[in-house]
Amino acid sequence: MRNERLKMMIVAALFAAIIAVSAQIIINIPPVPFTLMTIAVMLTATILGTKYGTLAVAVYVLMGVIGIPVFAGMKGGFGIVLGPTGGYIVAIIPAALFVGWYLENFGHTKVHAIIANMIAVFIILLLGSIWLKVAADLPWNGAFKGGMIPFILPDLVKAIVAAILGILIRNRLVTAKLI
Template sequence: MRNKRLKMMVVAALFSAIIAIAAQIMINIPPVPFTLMTIAVMLTATILGGKYGTLAVTVYVLMGIIGIPVFAGMKGGLGIVLGPTGGYILAIIPAAFLVGVYLEKFGYTKVQAIAANIIAVFIILILGSIWLKFVADLPWVGAFKGGMLPFILPDLAKAVVAALIGIIIRNRLVSAKLI
């Protein structure tokens, strides 16, 4: 039991690194860059489940908060989290938790994973847009147009891809007794 816990903590740390790398693949669209961080978060939660998926995402966020340049554009520090994109960064923690817990409750199937990841997309976009509205002092329409609207379709596509690939990877890792 202890070895499995240690193994899962190591796997969670590896997934934190994967999220950090994916965050660097970006198209800079002010005020919120388009990155692959969200697909990495959804993959992490789909593969690792609620406990270790949330741990991996939380470690990623904490690395950024303490100044390790893991956020988009090789940025880090508390100032990034307190800035316009901070809501999106913080929202990935409850989003990952929801995906993992949802799949643990309803089963690790492709259909359930798609549903869970779509819900996660809206958690991230809604919380991020609310944060953006207040931090950037934007009207609701401006926050929606700049922080949510351009990301809905790409993020929904990422949710489906993360779900389909995540279930395949999870099944293979489970059958190989790696998770």
Template sequence: MNRQHDRLKMMLVTALFAAIIGILAQVTIPLPLVPITGQTLAVGLAATILGSRYGTLSAFLYMLLGAVGLPVFASMSGGMGVIVGPTGGYIVSFIFSAFVIGYYLEKTSFTIPQAFIANIIGMFVNLAIGTVWLKYLAELSWTGAFASGFLPFIIGGIIKALLAAWVGIIVRQRLISAKLLKTSEKISA
């Protein structure tokens, strides 16, 4: 019974983080081709707090909710058209970014410095996948794709990585103290 309870609790927390990603996606700083949004901050928080398995599931659930048409993507958009469009690679990359962040932390330690490193790596995963996707779907040169889909987001990405690390580790520690999260995220399926 306790295992089922833990599993249900983690499923609910995963869904909550998918909703948080959708909410923070509406925090947008518009730029010409690709806007800066709170999505990456939320993905970093999910992975930092929940680890690789549930952080990845929350990013996947977020993408799935948007794919079926719920307006959870930036600017209250949704649908497969967004995912297969020029900026869709950034959304798809959230799944990989969340996994990398959580996996790195599980292999090192859930501390603010390690979480910052993990979130920086996750930022580069996000930007690399998104930029390659943007290059091909928007038919840009590599220079154009790099200049419009990668470079403008590095400073903001570093700031969001620091926030995700700092807030994520503090929230994770408090959730563990309150027995709402286990130190090991290996809750069996």
């Protein structure tokens, strides 16, 4: 039992590192560039579930908050979280929690994973846009036009990819008794 817990904590740490690396992969598609951080977060939650998926995401966020340059563009520090994009960073924690909870309650199937990850996209974009409005002192329509609308389609595509790959990887890891 103790070895199992230690193994899963190590796996969660590995996934936190994967999220950190993914945040550095920036894809410049006009009008708004995006990173692969959200797909890594959704994969993490889909594969590891509520407890360890959320732990991995929280460790990633905590690493960035304490100053380790794990956020996009090799940035880190509490000031990033307090800035206009901080809401998106913090929102990945409840999004991961939701994905894990949903799959553990409704089943680890591709359809449920797609639903859970699509909802997670809206959790991230909604909370991030609300924080963007507050931090940047924007009007509501400006925050949603700039912080949500351009990301919906690419993030939904990432959600579908993360769901399909996540279930495939999870099933193989469970079969091999690695998680």
